[in-house]
Amino acid sequence: MTETTTASPRPSCNVLVVDDDERFRETLAEMVKSHGHNAQAVATSVEALSRLATHRFDLCLADWRLNHAVPSGDFHLLKSIVARHPAVRVLMISGWKPSPDVVTEALRLGAVAFLGKPIHIEALGRALTHAMSQPSPLDALASQVKADLRKERGLLAGQIPELVDAVARHIEENCGYSMGRLDIGRAVLRAGAIHGRAERQ
Numbered sequence: 047m048t049e050t051t052t053a054s055p056r057p058s059c060n061v062l063v064v065d066d067d068e069r070f071r072e073t074l075a076e077m078v079k080s081h082g083h084n085a086q087a088v089a090t091s092v093e094a095l096s097r098l099a100t101h102r103f104d105l106c107l108a109d110w111r112l113n114h115a116v117p118s119g120d121f122h123l124l125k126s127i128v129a130r131h132p133a134v135r136v137l138m139i140s141g142w143k144p145s146p147d148v149v150t151e152a153l154r155l156g157a158v159a160f161l162g163k164p165i166h167i168e169a170l171g172r173a174l175t176h177a178m179s180q181p182s183p184l185d186a187l188a189s190q191v192k193a194d195l196r197k198e199r200g201l202l203a204g205q206i207p208e209l210v211d212a213v214a215r216h217i218e219e220n221c222g223y224s225m226g227r228l229d230i231g232r233a234v235l236r237a238g239a240i241h242g243r244a245e246r247q
Contacts, residue, residue, distance in 0.1 A: 058082050058083050058084060059083050059084070059104035059105055059174075059178055060083070060084045060085075060086075060101070060102060060103045060104050060105070061075075061078045061083050061084065061085045061086075061103065061104065061105045061106070061107060061174070062085075062086055062087075062088065062094060062097060062098065062101075062103045062105070062106045062107070062134075063075045063078065063085055063086070063087040063088070063106075063107045064087075064088055064089075064090075064091065064093075064094040064106060064107065064108045064109055064112065064123065065087075065089070065107075065109040065112075065139070066089050066090065066109065066112055067109075067141075068089070070141075070163070071087045071088075071089065072087060074087070074107060074139075074165065074170075075087040077165070077167050077170050078107070078170070078174070080167065081167075081170070081171045081174055083174065086101070086103075090112065091112050091122060091123040091126070094106065094108070094123060094127075095123075095126055095127075095130070098127065098130070098131050098134065099130075103131075103134050104133075104134065104135065104178065105134065105135045105136075105137060105174070105177055105178060106123075106127055106134055106135070106136050106137070107137050107139055108123050108124060108127070108136055108137070108138055108139065109138075109139055109140065110138050110139065110140040110142075110144065110148075110152075110160075111140060111141070111142065121151070121152065121155050123136075124136050124138065124152065124155050124156060124157055125155060125156075127156075128155065128156040132182060133182050133185075134182065135158045135177050135178065135180060135182050136156060136157045136158065137157065137158055137159050137160075137161065137173060137174075137177045138152045138157045138159070138160045138161070139160075139161045139162075139163065139165065140160070140161075140162055140163065141162070141163040142162070143162050144160060144162065148160075158176070158177045158180045159173055159176060159177055161173055
């Protein structure tokens with residue numbers, strides 16, 4: 047790693063690095079910091095989910111082969127983050143060159159990109175900027191809610207309260223639902239319809 051870095055054009059974000067290789071994990075965390083971001087590093091998916099539950103992160107760099115009992119790699123952590131923490135973008139990393147099918151599956155499950163090791167500092171900076179420019183699963187869900195409200199309730203974009211975002215987050219964080227498995231758009235519409243009927247009575 048060189049001393050010369052390329053400053054990130056985006057505001058600082060909070061990044062969680064998850065890799066069982068201690069040397070690589072710490073090096074990657076330092077590289078993330080060199081781009082002006084905050085970084086924490088853990089070794090296992092259990093530690094990662096625990097940290098995600100108690101701290102706010104914007105992005106997670108997750109090793110594809112955390113579970114060596116599955117030599118081919120797995121997406122357990124990716125699926126868990128998408129289901130439990132949909133506001134967090136996930137960037138998969140691997141020391142093994144993944145097949146196109148593996149990359150496609152990672153993206154289908156919600157990852158924003160898939161990087162192979164070794165990861166050079168310039169490439170990491172580009173990947174971080176790209177990842178943070180992508181909508182998170184929560185962003186996509188909130189957009190769908192707004193689209194449903196515009197279409198089915200006849201509301202203009204400016205008439206849709208920003209509380210729609212807060213409602214989605216509240217359901218995820220306090221009601222025990224996985225936003226990856228729950229049609230929040232329809233739920234909000236039904237609640238809105240009930241509210242509308244109550245006002246007219």
